[in-house]
Amino acid sequence: MNDPQVPDPPDQQPAARQRLLEPSGVDEGPASDEPPRHRWGFGAFLLVEAVFLLASVFVVIPFRPPGANGALSPIGIVVALVVPTVLAAVVALVITRVRGDGPIRDLRIRFSWPDIRLGLALGVIGLVPTLITARLWAWWVGDDNANSAVGSLLDGVRLPPALAALVFLHIWLIAPICEEIVYRGLLWGAMERLRWSRWSAFVLSTAIFTVGHLEPSRTPLLLVVAVPIGLARLLTGRLPASVIAHQVNNFLPALGVLLMVSGVMPA
Template structure:
């Protein structure tokens, strides 16, 4: 009589650098990333022209803030996913994007680290450049902006949840995969190069030169989550955790809660 052995537990990602797995090769590279960046910039310019100029002395309409903030990044991320379907094996394999609770927990750890780093970095940076120059581009748009509760909640959910997914697909997904596709002496060097380049490009892509240094600091724990797990979900979760407080700070005034 034979006895069945219990299923072996599935190993969980840890805070040690994961061993690279063998994934099917894809046929897209830096050209795909440059195309997605072009879509991002062109769609942002198109939306700006489509919405038209804001009359002098008047705040930007809430509709324009929502569309101008959300549409370009969402469209660019969609193009990135379509490229993986057309020229690769789909987003699950090519972008290393799939659901796993263990990776969520790793992302939460790096996200918590990111919050600490961000708060300290923002404190130092604000004192270096001055309070008047410390507001982000999105923050400047919504500052003193009369928004309905519905619009504020939409913006909050985008900044907290959806925006990080889109940005991670582009930078720690498509760009990361393009760098890893190059031939390096050792696999770990390719991953390290992908980490460094994606962090720098992510910061620069926000087109806020004064905040680039701070954005690099903010991006480091997010990139580390991608580096250590070898997959994208941890970076997405870390990014969402990091964005929660800034998104909440934009929502609370609309709800009548003052922030310090």
């Protein structure tokens, strides 16, 4: 009789099979229900907003040529667009490190494919009401009054290709990351610390996100934009889904700005 075959010990199994047996290390489940342990709250959010406003005022001073009647150089325009937003997000991340457990835990920055798929879906779905509302709003107030703050800043400006590409990437990818860290990361976390419900956090963060852009004439449009982004954060309990939804929403405006500052499309 043949001796029964004895399986190889685990350390001698084929490498491919070993990899299949190893955990992926990716958290596919729902967000943790553990109460937040961070020691920052609404004061941290207000500090970050103050940093953004102060940076918006002072960071452009070196880029105003003498006698230019307040006009900024091309580099100054890009600095005014990029630096305040990025600086605010960096301060928010530092706060989570100093007064909490760091951004990964405090801001719920955990990636999973279901979250990414949901963020993409809500971002695409949100484009429909956004585009419809944008056209209706432009018809109601006129194209000149419907322009965004970024559009007004870049109106009539022609940028070198490198700066134009940087502006495109900032509007499409970087700004959504920074804004989500501040509004649906730091602000949302402040409400979690006070044991507010998820729906309360969704409503307040959506409202503050809308008015926080300081564009009163576009408030209804910004509200329509904010709802699907906030829903991504609400439904997953994590930040990456809202970042993805925000980036999907910003792609078309970013592309329009790129074509405008490159001279391909009239302002």
